[in-house]
Amino acid sequence: MNNLYLLNYSHHVIYSNFRLISSSSTPVKPTVISRIRYVLKHYWLGSKLLYNNYRAIQGIKKKDENSITRIDKLSQEQFRYDVRVGIPFVTLFNIPILGYLAPLIAFFAPKYLPSTLIMPTQQITFLKDDAKTSSSIMDSFMEFNKTQYNDETIYGMIPVIQFINQVTTSDDPYKTIISSIPEYSILFSKCYPLSSFSREHLLILHKSVLHSSFLARFFLSNYSLEAQLEMWQYKTLIDDKQIGNIDKLSPYELVSSLSKRGLYLHLNDMGKILENQQKNNLNKTNEIIEINQKILNDWKQLLYQWIDIHKKLSKYNPISTTFLLHISPLLVKQ
Known part of the structure; x- marks a missing residue:
């Protein structure tokens, strides 16, 4: 002591x-x-x-x-x-x-x-690090496909890549994903269970939504990574249902909810919100920082899109955790 x-x-x-x-x-x-x-x-x-x-x-x-x-x-x-x-x-x-x-x-x-x-100034550093990881999910997925040669995976690989290209070039990615949930969710579930991914790709998915660092790389087994990602999906679905009215969420609640789902939009402003909240917590203050209303609306719309997709996805059995993880970066405006 x-x-x-x-x-x-x-x-x-x-x-x-x-x-x-x-x-x-x-x-x-x-x-x-x-x-x-x-x-x-x-x-x-x-x-x-x-x-x-x-x-x-x-x-x-x-x-x-x-x-x-x-x-x-x-x-x-x-x-x-x-x-x-x-x-x-x-x-x-x-x-x-x-x-x-x-x-x-x-x-x-x-x-x-x-x-x-955690230092208030570290919040934006962590956020940018996780956002960078999230943006690399698709690149890693494409690289993963290049190394898979079994018939079942090859059978599913082409339509999945077509789907990703279709979403990334679409004027309305959200609408494209919504209309494709039944077909592609099942495809990801059949061809891409978490156990089929390389360890490096699992670590990217894990870091994007669970904000892991080097300890996960050295101390978690592949089975542990898969179990934690499945638990994340389960807890997130419960949390989706508990969000009653997105318009009533505070800026901090919005930013926190997005980052927990691997969604990163307007990074600098997200970082400001997290840093300000940490300062308020430490110093027992209640300072409010001004955020552009357009940015707040973008955050609300993104969270709404996520919840709507997850709700539709949960109607299918089993819920494809891999599909859910891979559409996250596709929903964010480039």
Whole structure:
């Protein structure tokens, strides 16, 4: 506990002295000491936020099942994740001497910190990284097709590629996908079960929607990747049904809902929303940033399209997780 006590003490001593910019308007390059102070302050605020989230979750557990909202359920899910990834970090932090190596985790694997400890400025970096991965899904899929030679796959490959070309060149990709759901969903299900994909392609799909990093590459088996993608599809369908009115969602709820589905549109604005929300959470503020109404409408339309497609897709048995994952980048405006 000595390290945690030191973190607490440092926050109180240095909080009032921390500045990255001088009183004049001329920016001043932060010193090593000021950077350390900033990091200590951030982790202290993040730790307090994690504890406050714990108390909030205890309150949610006391609610009647029928009164628990979608936001409550998402908060519970996020907290469970934070606890799962946070235990190794906190455990290491409390080991004498080795505890001082804990910040290395934050440096080399910031995605694997509890969400409350992530720097606000890291939000846009993570978002762009995942968006880049999502945009590469189709390229990876085409590459995958070049290496498949069994008769069943070749039989399904040509119409699937034709479908992708048709969507990418269409003036209305959404309408094209909607009209093709029965035919191509079944085709993906028969010819492209998750188990048929290469490990590299599974990692791309996994990262696009579950925001994994290098730990997934080294520690998850192909079976684990497939199981997590199937669970993502199941949870997403439930979440789709819980979104009552898209027009009433806050900008943060919109952006969060899109990124959880592997949908990335107007990246810089998405990043601003996530960064602002993290700052509000850490500092207990409620600042609102202005977002162009056209951008908000684009986000709403994209989420509506996704939910409509998923609802239609769920009428067919089995639901093709592979089809669902591969149409995500096709829905986003280029």
